[in-house]
Amino acid sequence: MDLLAQVRDISIIQVATDLGYQLQFNRKILCPFHDENTASLVLYPQTNTFHCFGCGKHGDVVSFYADISKQEYRTAMHELAANYLPGYQIGGYKQKGLQKVAPERVRAKKIATPNAGTYVYRSYHSDIYEEFQRICDRQPAHQIGLDAIDYLQSRGFTEKTLRDFRIFVVTDYETVHAHLRNTFSLLDLQESGLYNERGNLIFYRHPIIIPYYRNGRIVFLQARVIGAPADTISRYQFLSGVPVELFNQDILPKLGPRNRVYVTEGAFDCMTLTQLGLHAVSLGSVTMFKREWAKLFRRVEVFFYFDNDDAGKKAAIEFSGTFTQHGISIHTQPRTVPDGYKDVNDYFTNRPKPDFL
Structure with a gap:
């Protein structure tokens, strides 16, 4: 750039x-x-x-x-x-x-935001995301929620893992949409990436919500359909027009020197490795990598664990150069998912026998 x-x-x-x-x-x-x-x-x-x-x-x-x-x-x-x-x-x-x-x-009087506090762009977006999470968590039991839990468990996730990563589900779209529109201005909702230019909540077909945290605050959201999507629908939906964050990045400052950290493509891959007792973060997608993220890994040893496809292999080589330029220890042989499996989550959920990293 x-x-x-x-x-x-x-x-x-x-x-x-x-x-x-x-x-x-x-x-x-x-x-x-x-x-x-x-x-x-x-x-x-x-x-x-x-x-x-x-x-x-x-x-x-x-x-x-x-x-x-x-x-x-x-x-x-x-x-x-x-x-x-x-x-x-x-x-x-x-x-x-x-x-x-x-x-x-600089003489304008402060005008209260919906939360009656001083307006700060990043934290105010976090207020919106966290209110979105709160209203979804308060919704009564619904078949959509049950289907979402069944699907996530079929991906190998335990209740504890889903709770630890604070995954939530939009079970009543209209109620959530109305609450957010009544609580925040449309312009703020659009700037946060949750709403499109037509004034609609973007997670209409993607009810499983994956929150990204930084310093304990939600700073980004990713959503997924339940099960396999129709041909015209993507599996994942990211916030509209908002820069992606590093998933599970709050673990990095807590790690000691030379701790091993696996860098995965998807959030579910990261959650899978974490459930196995490993340290992992996710890029969201190899196409979303930001060079400035490299400095976050200065105290640890990085292992790339990407999908076994051309994009994953190319990214491992490219990112290794970037990390090396920042003086970060990179394992010379990135792990790849064995043939016959789509990604890390698919492999560790469906592998025929235990594998050790």
Whole structure:
């Protein structure tokens, strides 16, 4: 990824708050580009862009910072990189704190969010995901829930494993949909990735929900159909437009030096190895790997355990190079699923006899 692309991925919410702007409900701030008493500039964290409905000013995070700090676009790009990209340093640009610009603009009163707290983008999305989980867990027993449990147990998971990973099920779509729409604004639900542009909860055909945690908070969601899907439906559904997280990443800070960690493709593969007493995390898919994740593994020894297909083998080679560049110990012979099995979960659930890792 080139420098501009990396900088454009820097959270515009973070930049705005670091500059001293108080976010109001629905991510509005007083526009820095024209005089106003009612906030009309909206920040869009999914695309890291902004638009002012008062003066029409719009652009990406770089132009937002460039115009506020009265710098050229290229200069602003380097300055944002120096502040937000770890280890970045070039020419006369060096790490420094962003200066608060136009403090007279930072006079808007706080407006309560649905949770009556200060708005913070990432934690507020976690509030939405956790409320989604809470309302699903409170639903009465239903055949969909029973079918989901039967299916998960057929994949080899015990009740304890499902409880430990806090898997939950959408058993009454309409009730859950109505509750979320009454609790949060549609814009917030869409920004969280739970709702599509038509205003509908995206997990309509995928009732099994797999939560991804970071520091004990839900930061991402993945959903699955019950059993084998129809030809026109995918097995899995991820949040719409929200960057994927590393599944089960909270185990990494707890491990001692040289502990072995298996990196799998799917969340179910990770859960299977964990149930066997091993340490494992999941990428969600080999196509979703982020290079910055490598630094999370500096204290452990990494074993890739991907599917036995071309994509899995290619990913093991590619990722080994990335991890090695970060000084991380990689086992030279990644494990692969034996022929005749789809993935790690399929193998350990249906293998004819015990196998030792």
